[in-house]
Amino acid sequence: xxxxxxxxxxxxxxxxxxxxxxxxxxxxxxxxxxxxxxxxxxxxxxxxxxxxxxxxxxxxxxxxxxxxxxxxxxxxxxxxxxxxxxxxxxxxxxxxxxxxxxxxxxxxxxxx
Amino acid sequence: xxxxxxxxxxxxxxxxxxxxxxxxxxxxxxxxxxxxxxxxxxxxxxxxxxxxxxxxxxxxxxxxxxxxxxxxxxxxxxxxxxxxxxxxxxxxxxxxxxxxxxxxxxxxxxxxxx
Numbered sequence: 001x002x003x004x005x006x007x008x009x010x011x012x013x014x015x016x017x018x019x020x021x022x023x024x025x026x027x028x029x030x031x032x033x034x035x036x037x038x039x040x041x042x043x044x045x046x047x048x049x050x051x052x053x054x055x056x057x058x059x060x061x062x063x064x065x066x067x068x069x070x071x072x073x074x075x076x077x078x079x080x081x082x083x084x085x086x087x088x089x090x091x092x093x094x095x096x097x098x099x100x101x102x103x104x105x106x107x108x109x110x111x112x
Numbered sequence: 113x114x115x116x117x118x119x120x121x122x123x124x125x126x127x128x129x130x131x132x133x134x135x136x137x138x139x140x141x142x143x144x145x146x147x148x149x150x151x152x153x154x155x156x157x158x159x160x161x162x163x164x165x166x167x168x169x170x171x172x173x174x175x176x177x178x179x180x181x182x183x184x185x186x187x188x189x190x191x192x193x194x195x196x197x198x199x200x201x202x203x204x205x206x207x208x209x210x211x212x213x214x215x216x217x218x219x220x221x222x223x224x225x226x
Contacts, residue, residue, distance in 0.1 A: 001176070048218055049211075051213055054213065061214070099162070100174070100176060101147075101162070
């Protein structure tokens with residue numbers, strides 16, 4: 001199975017400041033078709049998860065451009081250009097290259 | 113508006129069975145893989161399994177913890193997906209979500225306890 005490791009696991013942030021979350025896989029997530037099967041999700045308090053970024057860097061429909069995904073191979077980053085209070089929640093990366101598909105442990109983002 | 117609505121969650125005894133349903137509206141899910149993801153209280157997300165589309169042979173895959181006990185199916189004529197859970201264990205207690213990754217349901221709670 002592909003293991004996903006996120007860091008940090010807890011991220012206190014200041015509104016208006018940038019923030020980033022790292023996600024690493026123990027195998028390359030690059031498919032032979034050229035796509036990289038890495039998604040980012042956020043689960044806000046009391047809500048279901050929602051897709052932020054898929055295929056490593058493509059923002060999902062309706063997602064603000066304050067969020068950006070980058071990286072390749074085994075090393076990925078989710079960046080928030082300016083954190084807002086509504087961004088609090090737990091952020092997960094997930095690989096979809098192989099089954100079983102696997103999530104990272106989650107990074108809890110909270111306001112300082 | 114796209115909606116995924118799970119149902120069927122309940123309290124069930126260890127060793128019992130349960131079948132969850134996921135009703136999709138607002139889009140034709142027949143071309144999408146449908147996944148089930150679960151979350152134990154206070155814990156992270158765990159991928160349970162998925163069923164691919166008809167064009168991909170309705171292929172299924174499962175996480176190690178449920179393989180051999182859970183079965184995912186779909187009814188494209190009614191825009192629905194299902195999760196049949198057998199030989200349930202206390203560690204299967206969780207909120208169960210259906211998703212095509214772009215869209216998620218609100219979840220249905222399964223509690224396995226005597």
